[in-house]
Amino acid sequence: MSQNKPTIPKGTRDFSPVEMSRRNFIFDTIKSVFKAYGYQPIETPAMENLTTLLGKYGEEGDKLLFKVLNSGDFLKGVNPNDVNSENLNSLSVKMCEKGLRYDLTVPFARFVVQYQNEITFPFKRYQIQPVWRADRPQKGRYREFYQCDVDVIGSDSLLNEIELVLIINDVFGKLGVNSTIKINNRKILSGMAEVVGESERLIDITVAIDKIDKIGLDAVNKELSEKGVSAKAIDMLQPIITLSGSNTEKLQKLRNVLAASVTGMKGIDEMQQIFDSLQPLQGLKTKVELDLSLARGLNYYTGAIFEVKANDMEMGSICGGGRYDDLTGIFGLKNVSGVGVSFGADRIYDVMLHLGAFPESLLSSSRVMFANFGSREAAFCLPILQQLRSSGISAELYPDAAKMKKQFDYANKKNIAFVVIVGEAEMQAGIASVKDMVSGNQETIKIEELVEHLK
RNA sequence: GUGGAUGUAGCUCAGUAGGUUAGAGCAUCAGAUUGUGGUUCUGAGGGUCGCCGGUUCGAGCCCGGUCUUCCACCCCA
Numbered sequence: 243m244s245q246n247k248p249t250i251p252k253g254t255r256d257f258s259p260v261e262m263s264r265r266n267f268i269f270d271t272i273k274s275v276f277k278a279y280g281y282q283p284i285e286t287p288a289m290e291n292l293t294t295l296l297g298k299y300g301e302e303g304d305k306l307l308f309k310v311l312n313s314g315d316f317l318k319g320v321n322p323n324d325v326n327s328e329n330l331n332s333l334s335v336k337m338c339e340k341g342l343r344y345d346l347t348v349p350f351a352r353f354v355v356q357y358q359n360e361i362t363f364p365f366k367r368y369q370i371q372p373v374w375r376a377d378r379p380q381k382g383r384y385r386e387f388y389q390c391d392v393d394v395i396g397s398d399s400l401l402n403e404i405e406l407v408l409i410i411n412d413v414f415g416k417l418g419v420n421s422t423i424k425i426n427n428r429k430i431l432s433g434m435a436e437v438v439g440e441s442e443r444l445i446d447i448t449v450a451i452d453k454i455d456k457i458g459l460d461a462v463n464k465e466l467s468e469k470g471v472s473a474k475a476i477d478m479l480q481p482i483i484t485l486s487g488s489n490t491e492k493l494q495k496l497r498n499v500l501a502a503s504v505t506g507m508k509g510i511d512e513m514q515q516i517f518d519s520l521q522p523l524q525g526l527k528t529k530v531e532l533d534l535s536l537a538r539g540l541n542y543y544t545g546a547i548f549e550v551k552a553n554d555m556e557m558g559s560i561c562g563g564g565r566y567d568d569l570t571g572i573f574g575l576k577n578v579s580g581v582g583v584s585f586g587a588d589r590i591y592d593v594m595l596h597l598g599a600f601p602e603s604l605l606s607s608s609r610v611m612f613a614n615f616g617s618r619e620a621a622f623c624l625p626i627l628q629q630l631r632s633s634g635i636s637a638e639l640y641p642d643a644a645k646m647k648k649q650f651d652y653a654n655k656k657n658i659a660f661v662v663i664v665g666e667a668e669m670q671a672g673i674a675s676v677k678d679m680v681s682g683n684q685e686t687i688k689i690e691e692l693v694e695h696l697k
Numbered sequence: 698g699u700g701g702a703u704g705u706a707g708c709u710c711a712g713u714a715g716g717u718u719a720g721a722g723c724a725u726c727a728g729a730u731u732g733u734g735g736u737u738c739u740g741a742g743g744g745u746c747g748c749c750g751g752u753u754c755g756a757g758c759c760c761g762g763u764c765u766u767c768c769a770c771c772c773c774a
Contacts, residue, residue: 252765302772305698345774373774378698380768389774449772559774586774615732650734665732677733684733 253377253385263604265388268417268587268594269370272390275412276368279405281392284367286349288374292341298348298572300541304331306375309338342374346391346584347542347569354395354580355573363396363578370587382557382589391563393582395570400512402581403546403565404519410550410561411528413585418599420553421560424533427513428543428564430496431534433506434482437499438475447471448537451483455535459484482534489517489532512545542566548583552593560589606657610637610696613649615665622669623662626689633693653679660696664689 250256257265273283295307312318316337324333343349346369354361370390377383392409394402407423414421435444446469454462462483466476482499485492493510500506513532520530528550536549545565552560563583570578594600610630612623623639630637640649653661663675674692677684687695 249765300772306772375773377773378771379766383773387774557774562774584774589774613732645731646733647730648734649732652734654734661733663732667732675732679734682733682735 251385253379253383255384255386259607260605264594264600265587265591267600267604268590269388269390271416272413272585272587273368273370275409275416276390276392278412279366279392279409281366281368284350284353284369285371286343286346286353286369288342288372289340290343290349290352292335292339294352294573295341295344295348296335298542299344303344306377307344308342308374308376309334310340310342311338312340343371344375345373346371346389347393347563347566347582350391350393350395350582351569351580352573354578355570355575358575361396364394364402365396366392366394368392382592384588387589388587390585390587391582392584393563393580395580395582396578398579400515400519400546403512403516406548406563406581406583407516407520407528407530408523408526410548410583411526413561414550415527417590417594419560419590419593419597420527421550422529422531422553424531424536424549424551425513425516426533426536426547427509428545428547429505429509429512430500431509431537433500433503433509434479434534436503436505438478440471440475443469443471445541447479451479451535452537453535454483485534489530490514492532492534493517509545516546542569544568544579546581550583555593555596557589557593559586560593561585606659608636608638608656608658610635610660610662611649611653611656611658612637612639612662612664613646614640614643616643619664619666619669623664626664626674626692629693630696633697635693635696662692662696 289310292307292309296304299306320333320336324336350367350369354365368391370388372386372388374386377385379385392406394405407425410421410423431448432441432444435441435447440447447466450462450465450469453465457465463476466479467473471479482496485495487495493514496510497507500510517530517532520526533549536547543564544567547564548562549559550561551557561583563581565579565581567579568576569580570576612627614620620639620643627637627639640652650661659679661677661679663677668674672689673686674689675684676687676692676695
C-alpha cells in the first residue's frame with residue numbers, strides 16, 4: 243500500500259466532465275467540417291514499431307520519441323560493453339522495438355503503404371487521436387495531446403491545398419476563433435537557398451528565418467552566420483526575408499529574385515495559383531498571408547506549408563501542415579504525393595478558454611430534472627421521463643428522496659433548465675409543477691402537455 | 698537536453714526575526730427553512746506545510762537532493 247498521493251505522469255492531464263464537454267465540442271466541430279468535405283476516419287495504434295518512427299522527424303524528433311521497453315528479457319542481445327551513455331541510441335533500439343506515435347502523419351503514411359491495394363486514391367482521411375512527445379511541458383505544450391489530422395494522399399492537384407484552406411477557415415469560423423493562415427512553399431525556400439548558393443544549408447536557413455518574428459532580423463543574421471552561411475549569401479537573403487506588401491506583390495518581387503531557380507519559380511507559380519483561386523471565394527473570414535519566414539521543422543515537406551495562429555492570444559501555432567511528395571517512399575511506395583494539416587485540439591482549447599469562446603450550453607447535462615418525493619411518486623414519474631427522453635429531451639430523476647433544498651441545489655449546480663415537481667397533490671390532479679431555474683417562475687402543466695412545454 | 702521560478706485545506710492565497718494546538722476567503726457538509734436552488738445567518742469537518750534527508754533544543758520558514766507546475770531556450774500542435 244502506497245501512502246503517496248496518486249499522481250499522473252508529467253505533461254499528462256485528466257479531464258473533468260466540464261472539460262470533456264468542451265473538448266468534445268471542439269472534436270465534434272472539427273469532425274463535422276472534415277465530413278462535409280468528404281474525408282473518412284481511420285485510427286492507428288498508439289504504438290508503432292520504432293523503426294517506423296525513427297528518422298522521420300529529424301534528430302530532435304528522435305529524442306522526443308517515447309520508447310516502449312520490450313516485454314520479457316529486454317536485455318537480450320545487449321552486450322554489457324554496450325551499456326554506456328555514449329551508446330544510448332543503439333542501446334535503446336535493442337531494448338525497445340516499439341514507440342508511442344509522435345504525430346499522425348507518419349503512421350498514416352505507413353497505413354497507406356500497408357493497405358495500398360485496398361485504398362481508393364486519392365484517399366481523403368481524417369484522424370483524431372492522441373500523440374506523445376517527451377518534450378518538457380510548458381504553456382500550450384503537453385506530453386500527451388490530441389491532433390486532428392486531415393490529409394489527401396494520391397493527388398498532386400493544388401485544389402487540395404485550396405480545400406485545406408477552406409477547411410481551416412470553416413473550423414475556426416465555427417469555433418469562433420479569429421485566426422490567420424500563414425502559408426509558404428518549400429520550393430520557394432529551396433529556390434532561395436539555391437540562388438544564394440547555399441542549397442546544402444536549406445534546413446539551417448529555414449530554421450533561422452523561421453524565428454524572425456521572435457528574435458528579429460539581426461539575431462537571425464547572426465544565427466545564419468553561426469551556421470556557416472556565407473556573408474554574401476546572408477546579404478542576398480535580406481530582401482527576401484524582409485519582403486513586404488500584399489501576397490501578389492510579394493510574389494511579383496520574388497519572381498525577380500528567384501528567376502534563376504527553376505524550383506523557386508515553380509513554388510511561386512503554385513502559390514500564385516492558390517491565391518488566385520482563393521480570391522473569388524467570398525466569406526473567407528480567415529486571413530491568408532504569404533509568410534516567407536514560415537519554414538516548419540519537419541523535413542518531409544516539399545511544397546506548400548501551412549501554419550495557423552490565433553489572432554487574439556499569444557500561443558504557438560494551433561494548426562499546421564503541408565505537402566509531402568514522398569513520405570510513403572520511405573515505406574516503399576514511390577510517387578505518391580500527399581498534403582494535409584493537423585489541428586492542435588489542446589491548444590485550441592486553451593485559446594478558446596482564454597477567450598471565453600465556449601458556448602454556455604455546454605455546461606448543462608440534463609434539460610429537465612424530476613424531484614424525488616419517494617418510491618410511489620418516482621414510479622409515477624418514470625414513464626413520463628421515458629416520454630421526454632424519446633422526444634429528445636434529456637431528463638433525469640433525482641435518485642434519492644432527499645430534501646427539496648438538496649435536490650434543487652443539485653439541479654442548480656448542474657445547470658439544469660427545469661425542475662419538475664410531481665408530489666402527492668400533482669399525482670392526484672394529473673399535473674406537474676414546472677420550475678424554470680433561470681427565471682425562477684413556476685407554473686402548473688398537465689402531464690400530457692409536458693413534452694410540448696419542455697421542448 | 699540547458700537556464701530560472703514555484704509548491705501551505707478541494708480552490709485562491711496569508712503566515713511577521715526559525716518558538717506552543719498553522720490561518721482567511723471561497724467551496725463542502727449540517728442547521729435556521731419537514732414541497733423549492735442561485736441571497737442571508739449560525740455551526741462543523743478538512744492540512745504528516747510536495748516528497749526525502751540535513752542544520753538546530755526547536756523547521757512551513759534555513760541548507761542539500763528529488764518530484765510537480767510554470768517561464769525562457771531548443772523544438773513544436
